[in-house]
Amino acid sequence: MSNPTYTFKDFKSDQEVRWCPGCGDTAILMAVQKAMAELDHKKEDYAVVSGIGCSSRFPYYMNTYGFHGIHGRAGVLASGVKTANPKLSVWQITGDGDALAIGGNHFIHEIRRNVNVNILLFNNQIYGLTKGQYSPTSLFGQITKTSPYGTVEQPFHPGELVIGSQGKFFARSIDSKVKETTDILIEAEKHIGASVVEILQNCVIYNDGAYDIITSKETRDDNQIWLEHGKPMVFGKDNEKGLVLNGFKLKVVKIGENGIKESDILVHDATESDPSLHLALINMRVKDGFPVAFGVIRKVKSASYEMLVEQQIEEVKAKSKIKTMDDLLHSGSTWLVE
Amino acid sequence: MSNPTYTFKDFKSDQEVRWCPGCGDTAILMAVQKAMAELDHKKEDYAVVSGIGCSSRFPYYMNTYGFHGIHGRAGVLASGVKTANPKLSVWQITGDGDALAIGGNHFIHEIRRNVNVNILLFNNQIYGLTKGQYSPTSLFGQITKTSPYGTVEQPFHPGELVIGSQGKFFARSIDSKVKETTDILIEAEKHIGASVVEILQNCVIYNDGAYDIITSKETRDDNQIWLEHGKPMVFGKDNEKGLVLNGFKLKVVKIGENGIKESDILVHDATESDPSLHLALINMRVKDGFPVAFGVIRKVKSASYEMLVEQQIEEVKAKSKIKTMDDLLHSGSTWLVE
């Protein structure tokens, strides 16, 4: 039975998109719809679940099965859906507040268990829906509605937390890069296990320009590096810069300078199971003189939770004498009263 | 005003220790009491707080201010106490279930915020108090009351999660090593910020021998490495083995073999802020041919949350015209009705 072919329009629901005009969420919606149209699932086999936040309104705009949950619980909602029915393609939409503040625990456990869910983390470094309080990814010193004198908390780096939670798939993208995001989402869907895709998302109302230093025309070539598995880690306007090892650290070099050849540049291996280098890539920041890493940074094979559950069920079923409820009721020691 | 001098007995409460005879918790209790006796605080300035679990009964046995909280909330209880009164020395006692299952979110946020609390994580890889269900640190495949056919979940590595949460202090010890634990605890207390000390703890009832491979007489020399800041990373019966770098990975070598000299061995730098090498040290496991790292693995200076809060309060107070409630009530626009 071959699947129907879709266009992204097939995934638009009849509900009007209610995000602020210019909100980065809109572009991500398009990327998801495009990715689904390219993927090999039937429309009814997609389940899109979320928590609460601007970003979490997402399911309403998708013409798939959808569940707008409660704040912070997107991860467990998704885990429940996927474990109950592993045949579904489960997409979890969550914000930096939803996933990392109230939902932080479910987030790390979902990753640890490696439930085969695509986790799209819309990181706008702010609580949008509740009108602009700081989130666990807001910058140190950021002035927001609840930090009128600047926050005194260091932010989480989502990728770092993913690594700390035994994460096997981590990718990063930007809202405006619809094409790149689409491709990453397709790769995330195909990866078996919890695939976290952090999408830098601009909130035009409460945190506009948070990513300007990465995305502006003037700086983007120097401040973005798009990693591809098997390819050298180069960036810059003419791919003239690259990354090399420096002991247990990374270093930016210029090809041609100081005798650096292209072959000296590190080649990206997303499949390396040791997380140390991936962590270093994830942690690159503009303020330290590094470009920010995008693309699929880590993609390591590992059995997924719901598959292992199914497998164990099959094994136990094969061995056990108890096949039905009646068998169970009569198992062990019983006696007859006549 | 100089502090009285104490012995560990001053920290014993009049309540009988109710752990199972042989439980690793008892030795840790001794280490904490010894550390407190050596430290420079007055008895009444210690606050020992916990969640729920066998380990979390700890505060009852300490002759200090104590608070036995609710399951999973040790981290926020401690954060509240410390933020409200930064003068107190706050010790948080928590189990692998309390800290990493239900309390996982508070754990990672407390670390991210860097609240100056000593977090003692008693890791017995099991839920003791509720009679032996698996915990987030139970091994893959472990048979427990709730995994009669073996778990299908990969465990957290507490140290790795600490790194993922921006952790600045992480140490590891073993229940039975009272002296070493005492020293580590003293160092943890003196460190400003969230200091996580993972203590491998044997539950004689539900998970006896979980650490035998690390602690048994036959294997302990090869399977433990005790790191000290500024010292080479050597181990073995006669310190004949050591760790070296191998690209972005660690490697065990024998001094004298293959031309390896003592000076080739890595020197431990606990203060390096880049977490990559610390992560690699934390992740060393016996099954991969590595010794398990003990001692203070990471200790990086960074301002603590409650200090930054105090500082901000002082700054704002100095600038603001509002000094009292009456000032506030009359601030902004008011009018007189006569």
Next chain:
Amino acid sequence: MAKKIIEVEEVVVKFAGDSGDGMQLTGTQFSNTSALIGDVVSTFPDYPAEIRAPQGTVGGVSGFQLHFGKIVDNPGDYSDVLVAMNPAALKANIRWVKDGGTIIIDTDSFTDKNFEKAGCVQEKLKEIYENYNVIEAPMTSLTKEALADTGLDNKSMARSKNMFALGMVYCLFDRPLTHTEAFFDSKFKSSPDVAEANKKALRHGFNYADTIHAMPSYRVQSADSIEKGTYRNMNGNTATAWGLLAAAEKANLPFFLGSYPITPASEILMEISKRKDLGAKSFQAEDEIGGIVTAIGAGFAGSLAATSTSGPGLALKAEAIGLAVITELPLVIVNVQRGGPSTGLPTKTEQADLFQALYGRNGESPVPVIAASTPSNCFDYAYMASKIALEHMTPVLLLTDGFLANGTEPWKIPSMKDMPAIKTKLKKAGSGEYQPYARDPKTLVREWAIPGTEGYEHRIGGLEKMDVTGTVSYVPENHEVMTYHRQNKVEKLAEVFPELEIEGDKTADLLVISWGSTYGHMTTAVRELNKEGIKVAHAHFYYINPLPKNTEEVFSKFKKHLVCEINLGQFAAYLNTKYPKFNYKKYNKIQGLPFTVVELKQKFKEIIENK
């Protein structure tokens, strides 16, 4: 405090902008839509005096004012909502906006240049932010963004920003878009893209207001002769925050708030985080559980500690409230109710968390519950909640709601020296023996020895504790003793709570009963009926658990009892558990909106007539 009335039955909205901004069309659309859904509407368009006044000047401002509601017979004097498309529009109209009213501004046009044109300075805005409910929206750019793919040119796109503004106001008052959409369809039949663009801007404005949880400020006004004194405007959330701070100052304790943002309670956290100048500590936790548990920790450590939230957050705090109950620590829990269940209607008002406040915990875990009734008395009840918590060593639940939280009214500023004294149970070092669970025999209250106090080291926690000594105890009889201690400690508060008062005609047969934010509508309805010669009396509850000790006596004086609530009858059910002998009739509304005086009066009359 002076009696208040609430006049949300009628609302005055003014749209103001440059002559070219299309304010007349906008206003007309709003009034037509309102009329269509059954409101009475009265309008007042005011065009600029000069025909071609320079753009952006005060002289060039064009406005359209409209007054709508159930009973309306003029276009209104002062407006509740002002839409100001530029600084000149704001300048020209600000003095006609009611105190604490809502001002919606197009931030895109609030540039230095435009301020200059209007002849005023940016700084002025700050003050306005303090005294009004300002909703910001970069309308011009959002409209352009929204219409980016319509193919229209920049100017035409910008022209639709009035529809964006209209959409926002529609959202605030739950007006349907259909009428205006139909209007455009027919007006621009020949150029459907223009029709589409206007409709799109309209919808985007509506969605924008919804997305950012924009809420109208409920206006409340003093009616009776005004007392002498200094006044300011006050809304419920700020009043709550200030009441807590005032109690801490009076009790001479540090203040700590552990909280997590949630509509409509976030402003309490926002206000406290501003108050570093008073030394207040605000801890924005990772979730509601963290919010309350940090507060419990702070209470243990010797602060006046509080946590603030709304219904879904209160649900998450349930387990920890039990911990505060059994450890008998002071703690104020503020719950700003909103429309439920679940996420429900987050920006709307409701009184449906009463059951949760009274009963939403495991085991027998009694908590005093009190409720504010007007925006400004949130100050008094937050203060009282703190006083009870500190003097009786107990968590206290304060209920407000979206209507109070966002409501504003003039408030006579109290003086701190007149606030009632707060006597904490703090145990001073060197003051004799300390037993954590020894109690004052009259009030059953224990003492509070905080870490840092020499010689009183002790342990508390969630396991049942031995009477007096506080060691862990599983002794069956002790559990019963402690359960009754906790219960009786709360019940004894009736001794210190003020008695229930009756307003209105005490000789009436009908007593109408209410609690919380319905006070204003209730009291107006009662007074108006009394004026009309119809007998009805009113009992309003501020103290819910325990109930005032004269409640039964008061109820006994009346033949009929009508309990009015914005829920399905939770207080009525609760009264049944306490005084089952009265036959409570119920009047309920559950639409996310307050009662109207009209509907209350009608209901009261009905009940009076059906003898």
Next chain:
Amino acid sequence: MAKKIIEVEEVVVKFAGDSGDGMQLTGTQFSNTSALIGDVVSTFPDYPAEIRAPQGTVGGVSGFQLHFGKIVDNPGDYSDVLVAMNPAALKANIRWVKDGGTIIIDTDSFTDKNFEKAGCVQEKLKEIYENYNVIEAPMTSLTKEALADTGLDNKSMARSKNMFALGMVYCLFDRPLTHTEAFFDSKFKSSPDVAEANKKALRHGFNYADTIHAMPSYRVQSADSIEKGTYRNMNGNTATAWGLLAAAEKANLPFFLGSYPITPASEILMEISKRKDLGAKSFQAEDEIGGIVTAIGAGFAGSLAATSTSGPGLALKAEAIGLAVITELPLVIVNVQRGGPSTGLPTKTEQADLFQALYGRNGESPVPVIAASTPSNCFDYAYMASKIALEHMTPVLLLTDGFLANGTEPWKIPSMKDMPAIKTKLKKAGSGEYQPYARDPKTLVREWAIPGTEGYEHRIGGLEKMDVTGTVSYVPENHEVMTYHRQNKVEKLAEVFPELEIEGDKTADLLVISWGSTYGHMTTAVRELNKEGIKVAHAHFYYINPLPKNTEEVFSKFKKHLVCEINLGQFAAYLNTKYPKFNYKKYNKIQGLPFTVVELKQKFKEIIENK
């Protein structure tokens, strides 16, 4: 089902071990202590027949049986608790242990060698684990460990293990240690280290049982003439787990349990995790919220989904229950009540979560609540809860408690074909139009279209939804409509719930009223009084929300109403909210223990006499 009585007023304990194990001393200590705290005690020591039977053999077993309670006149036939210090002791006494009784074993001596000596095989143990409540303790090594620093030699240390055993039994029955401690102090006045060692072992045994949350199994026996059929022993937690599984099989749905361990509910999760053979999925979540929300996800995805917990965990689930209410998904929530508030008395029983079950959520969020009354009928009510959830698309709350969870009784095994049919609301692909919130006009139940079903894609969630279509709606009137739909859907269940029945003397003036696990004691008390010629009738509630539709009618037949509960009167308060016209008297006990028949009878008589 056959009538049951519960005889926990009297308990029979047997200590059995090798001749050298000091069982006589142990038994004597226990009986003396019991007598001292006011119990009637009858004892029966049985020494080994041979004077010097070989160690470890059945012939060498020495035992001490004692029967204690309020009314005791023999040492008992079968024991409720057997302490077996070695395999021989177990072998010799197992057939005298009541079905489902508690067996405490010293695992250290259950070695192959000792099995051999006893002449039996290790395998036998497995069966025993299935049919009894086995509490394991490595007594010998724990005692040695505990005494390691006493300086005693190995053998002397091991000798104190009987005191370790005694300590455990003291803990199970909340006996004070003081008497035995005093005994040792006086007996070993001259060698205080021996006295100390014994006391230490005693306390360690007590603490050990406490630490591992050891609980006595409550024994329940069929009294009336036994029906024909195949029987097995059943405890409440297993029965609950099996009831859920049976419903899933009958409904032809996959089963999913999302849960987090908590005493005394953990065994439900443990049992389901064994049942991979039936394809059941158990998800041990990171916390209780994860437990329920994974279950809601599984319910959305088409499973019969459940979550199991105890009071503190239920508190944490409150917010998510609201989500299940508003999304109208099937879900079973099992709450095994324990002593509260907060952590309270985790291993004890109580009925104090009724309020929480009924009211512990934000907003108006009605949930059907039902309660089992005996260990084995937990099966039936877990099944019924599932049936209601699936047929009425609603979360259902099932209340049991520690007394039922750990109680065991013989149970006539039902046949799956006789279980009532379950008709799910599953929407099959291709079965016409689907509107997520269209309702069956009679029951108000919506249909269940699950992901994977072609053509019925739709969105649900926690925001208020438009009637019928299910799109997000903030329309005020719609909220009222939906609130009443949800309320009425639950209230209409009274139509399908069985009517309330009266037991005992229907002509009595006094109706005693109960719910949940008090059934056994209540019914025995009533029957005994009736036999004594005292008139009293009994109404026991299984269905709590909504109440059976004939409740008022039944109550009206009696003059006096006495509501008996293991809490401070929650059901009585609830009845007041529903039928305030009756004057409910209350009888409450809150000691973490069930009622005793004696105290009930006395109370009933009092009420009858005080006319």
